[in-house]
Amino acid sequence: MPFEKGRDTKDLIVGPLDYYFRHLKLDGQDPIEAFVLSKLQHFEQNKFLKWTGKQVFTKSKELNLFPQWYLSFLSNQIQAEIQELTVYQVKYKYEKSKLIEVDRELLAVFED
């Protein structure tokens, strides 16, 4: 689907989806949580930080709600009904003034 609107809309459509799949790559863990824990070993020992983390980092409930929300959001954005959305991660290489697809991995199928 070509993005015919402005850059804002492209980011809007891709941004939340990208963030969602960053969670899935970490088996549902919030990528910021993974980063913080890798950098600050004392994070879990500090009661306040631990409590803050619990409030802030993504919960499984939020993650489960995402596909349904995203379908309705995308549907509103492109003004079309969507019954199924298939998401691929596509890798390209650049050669002779062209993008050539080298790999396509199925990431998820969202169904209404």
Add this chain to the structure above:
Amino acid sequence: MWCYKGWNGNWLHDWYAAALPYEGMDPFYWILIAIKVPQTIIHSKFLIWGLDVIILLSLVGTLTLPKRKVFNWTFTIAYIVYSIVYNTFSGHHYHNIGVILLSICFLFSYKNPNSSKVFHFARLYLCFMLASAFVWKLVRNNLFEIDHFSKIILDQNIYYFQSFPDSFRAEILFFLVDNVELSHSLWIGLMFLQASFALGFFTKRFDLLLMVFFILFMAGSWFFMNIVNFDNYTLILLFFPYGLLNRRIKI
């Protein structure tokens, strides 16, 4: 601009019930998400529609009754809330501070002797924003990597290339990717534009030139890197050099 955002699906009601808050590495967002401010707003149709309408009405108010500062205050507060919620659910914390910075400048009556200081501060902040971005690239040695800009062009325009691979703009960009020396020269040119804003710290004599540089830099960022900081375009007003503005607000 607010209408453009509405057409582009960027009003808050377009985000109703967004599921995944993005906290980033920003303590301010951590606090707000921990006390569930953005989540409460985004899950309430009343609040998000209310905020969209308040922004629109306060804009109309500032245009029709410019002396009534209540509209400016309302707009500024509402737009800050809008930006926070937008950033929380878009999966990225955008640096679109132009509208907020500029709207703060108009919070005070021009009769207030301190009002011009706010403009001074905003102008200096804009100079700092651009000049420090240049220093960052300089320190990281990006400036001297010959294929750096060529890679940026490919990376930043990937969606565009996917959607419109045969367009005239794509042809130009592909040409630049292939000719790394040419793209590197452009990169140096863009960085020169950024660096020139350091002049703004010392004098206002070159504000007209800086205004032209600002337009060129923004146009270049859009054309070559697909970076559209739509909110930040409004900051061009801070470099308006001519007398009318000077007399009114004593810049």
